[in-house]
Amino acid sequence: MKNNGIILIFGITGDLSKRKLIPGIYRLLVAGKLQQTRLIGAAIDNKTIDQVLEGARPFINDLDPVIWQKLVAKFSYCQVDINNQADFVKLADLVKSERQKNNLADQILVYCAVFEALYIQLTARLAQVGLVKKGREVRVVYEKPFGHSYQSVHDLNQAILEFLNEEQVYRVDHYLAKEIVGNIAFVRFTNRIFEPLWNSQNIESIQITLDESLDVEGRGSYYERYGVIKDVVQNHILQLIALIAMGTPKSLTGSAMQDAKAAILKNIKCTDGLLGQYAGYLAELNVNPGSQVPTFAQLKFIINDQRWAGVPFYVRTGKVMPNKKTKVVIKFKDTHCLLPKNCSADSSNLLTISIYPKSGFELELNAKKTGVNDEIMPIKMGMCCDSSFVAQAPCAYENVISEVMAGDTYFAVRMDEIESAWTISDQIEALNLPLYIYQKGSIGPKELAAFNQKHQLVWK
Numbered sequence: 184m185k186n187n188g189i190i191l192i193f194g195i196t197g198d199l200s201k202r203k204l205i206p207g208i209y210r211l212l213v214a215g216k217l218q219q220t221r222l223i224g225a226a227i228d229n230k231t232i233d234q235v236l237e238g239a240r241p242f243i244n245d246l247d248p249v250i251w252q253k254l255v256a257k258f259s260y261c262q263v264d265i266n267n268q269a270d271f272v273k274l275a276d277l278v279k280s281e282r283q284k285n286n287l288a289d290q291i292l293v294y295c296a297v298f299e300a301l302y303i304q305l306t307a308r309l310a311q312v313g314l315v316k317k318g319r320e321v322r323v324v325y326e327k328p329f330g331h332s333y334q335s336v337h338d339l340n341q342a343i344l345e346f347l348n349e350e351q352v353y354r355v356d357h358y359l360a361k362e363i364v365g366n367i368a369f370v371r372f373t374n375r376i377f378e379p380l381w382n383s384q385n386i387e388s389i390q391i392t393l394d395e396s397l398d399v400e401g402r403g404s405y406y407e408r409y410g411v412i413k414d415v416v417q418n419h420i421l422q423l424i425a426l427i428a429m430g431t432p433k434s435l436t437g438s439a440m441q442d443a444k445a446a447i448l449k450n451i452k453c454t455d456g457l458l459g460q461y462a463g464y465l466a467e468l469n470v471n472p473g474s475q476v477p478t479f480a481q482l483k484f485i486i487n488d489q490r491w492a493g494v495p496f497y498v499r500t501g502k503v504m505p506n507k508k509t510k511v512v513i514k515f516k517d518t519h520c521l522l523p524k525n526c527s528a529d530s531s532n533l534l535t536i537s538i539y540p541k542s543g544f545e546l547e548l549n550a551k552k553t554g555v556n557d558e559i560m561p562i563k564m565g566m567c568c569d570s571s572f573v574a575q576a577p578c579a580y581e582n583v584i585s586e587v588m589a590g591d592t593y594f595a596v597r598m599d600e601i602e603s604a605w606t607i608s609d610q611i612e613a614l615n616l617p618l619y620i621y622q623k624g625s626i627g628p629k630e631l632a633a634f635n636q637k638h639q640l641v642w643k
Contacts, residue, residue, distance in 0.1 A: 187219035187288050188320070189278060190584070193305060194296035195224025195235055195260070199326065203357070204296060205239035205254075207580030212250050216585065217257070221281045225263040225274055232260040265297075265305060268312075275312035290320030292588060298405075299328055303342045310346040317348050322587055324353045327418045328409060329596075333605040340598055353587050353595045358419045359426075360579040360586070360594040363542040367426045367511075368435055370544060377534075378431070380515070382490045390497045390512040390643055391423055394504035398461065398623070399478070403469035410476040411458075415500045417608040422596065423511060424451060424496055428486055437592030441600065447486065448603035451496075453611045455638070456482035459621045459628040461503050475618055478502040479627050481634060482611065497640060503623040509538040512643040522557050533643065 190208070192200055211217050224235055236255055240246065261277050263270040281287065293315060295305060302325055309315040315323060325343075330336025343352060358364055371377055380386070393415060399406045406414070425444035428451075432443040459479030464470060479501030486496070515532040533547040545563050552558040583594050596604075619628035635642065 187286075188290035188292065189221050189223060189281060189287060190217075190292045190294065191223045191225065191274075191278070191314070192294045192296055193225045193263075196226040196228045196230060196238070197296055199296045200224070201239040202242050203578075203580045204294065204584075205236060206243045207578055207584055209239075209243050209246075209250065209254055210578060210581045211585060212253055212257075213247070214581075219285075219287070220257070221285055221287060222254075222258045223261060223274075223277060223281065224258060225261045227262065227264050229262055230260065232258050235260055265301060265308065268308065271308045271312045271314075275314055278314060288320070291315075291322075292584075293321070293323045294584075295323065295325050299325075299330065299339075302329075302339060306343050306346050315346055315351075317346070317351070321347070321351055322353060322590075323347060323351060324355055324583070324587055327354070327356050327596075328413060329354045329601055330605060331408060331413060333602060333609050336601055336605050340601075349598070353592070354598070354601060355583050355587070355594055356418050356422055356596050357579040357583055357594070359422060359596075360582040361538060361542075362582075363536070363538050364423070364426070365582075365593070366544075367423075367536060368432075368440065371427075372431060372435060383492050383494045385515055386494055387514045387516045388495050388497065388640075389424075389427060389514070391420055391499070391510075392512075392642075393420060393498070393500040393509045394507060395500075395502050396504055396507040398503050399464070399467050399470075401468050403467040406467075406478070407469065407471055407474060407476055411478055411480050411500060411502070412608055412611055416480060416482065416498065416611070417604050418596075420498050420500060421448065421451065421604045421607060422600075424484065424486075424498075425600070427511060427513070428491055428496070430490065437595065441592060441595075441597040445597060445599045445603065447488070448600055448607070450487040451603075451607055452485055452487060453607060453614065454483050454485055455634075456480060456611065456614065456616045457628065457630060457634045458616045458618045459501060460618055461501075461623050462620050463623065477618055479621060480616075481627060481631060483638060495638070497638070497642075499627070499642065501621075501627055504626060505624055506540075508540060511536040511538075514643070522559070535643075 192204055194200060208217065208222065224232065233255065236258060259277060259281065261274045263274055278291065282289065291314060293309065295302060297305060306315060306323065315321050330339050371381060425447050429443040429447045432439040458477035460476065461478050464478055465472060465474060481497070481499045484496040484498065513534040532549070535545045537543050537545065543565055545565055547561050547563050549559045550562045552560040586594055619630045621628040
């Protein structure tokens with residue numbers, strides 16, 4: 184897709200747009216991109232484009248007034264009720280007018296920043312007025328969650344493919360667009376010191392933490408529909424597992440990476456777990472009385488292939504945890520102790536991939552304790568992504584928009600990946616795992632102690 188088309192954001196007045204998409208577009212302008220691209224926002228609200236964009240200003244750091252004015256000048260707004268076909272005719276007329284006035288190519292990127300329940304209707308409406316069509320320079324981005332079960336995602340995909348070809352559809356998981364997450368495969372496959380050791384002969388266990396410090400923030404109706412398994416585990420966490428566990432891809436490109444991830448997702452199985460719900464969840468707006476929807480999960484996964492035989496993958500995620508953080512800890516097996524004294528029980532080498540709040544790779548090694556000849560001590564080696572790197576790195580949605588325009592599928596999740604992920608989600612639900620109450624600000628239900636003891640698990 185050339186740099187002289189149109190980006191249409193449907194749902195421009197929503198949180199996703201003001202917090203992520205508009206700031207991402209702003210940063211692309213800072214980088215000198217989108218110079219000939221026109222931007223159109225659409226939503227049901229009766230607002231001006233200035234009012235719409237003003238909501239995004241607090242989420243842009245170091246705002247440059249000159250770049251901001253360029254952003255405002257590039258944007259147009261169209262009030263559209265998804266139930267009113269006449270509004271879509273008006274939107275199509277605006278697109279046509281923008282193309283003619285600015286001598287733009289006949290190409291469009293549509294970003295569906297709306298509830299998943301509206302995807303089919305929105306795609307159909309856009310197709311009816313010719314804004315999306317098979318065989319044209321059209322790309323349509325659908326945000327997660329894509330579906331809410333295996334059957335629903337199959338039906339949703341079939342409906343969308345009535346109007347689009349598969350290569351025009353981008354089901355994005357913005358987590359894959361984070362610089363540090365994208366770096367996982369590069370660190371694995373471009374360093375000889377890691378890939379030969381990346382298997383069950385050398386790795387004892389893998390832990391993934393994705394803790395959130397906030398509650399459901401008034402999105403009770405959304406959370407009642409999805410819960411922590413469908414909202415976080417089914418997409419972000421399973422994608423992280425796939426990146427860590429996948430076999431060697433043919434190349435570090437979008438389609439080859441999708442092949443490798445799809446192959447591993449078919450072999451993932453949840454064997455044990457524990458669910459939680461924070462105290463006070465039932466009092467949240469639009470939450471059903473007596474709801475059993477989990478806001479916390481600690482799960483054990485195994486992967487049924489030769490590389491990972493016997494290696495447990497433990498994941499933990501929850502709302503209102505003490506701190507917001509995301510990290511992966513790869514625990515290597517102990518070496519045979521050659522010291523006169525016993526080696527420390529914590530002497531295993533650890534590779535920590537920190538995603539938030541800091542980003543980077545940290546390798547914990549053993550070395551001689553200073554001044555002592557028969558004891559060891561851990562030393563840590565930081566591997567990349569210092570504060571200057573993070574400050575210069577593109578944000579996730581800047582990457583998403585840029586790569587979709589380029590036709591790259593690196594950040595897109597292919598349909599077979601999504602179907603496998605929902606199969607795993609449905610399987611977890613079928614386990615009927617116990618649900619316990621936990622206090623806000625804690626690390627989860629007190630029953631975690633028994634789970635950890637059962638699995639001899641020490642959370643890093």
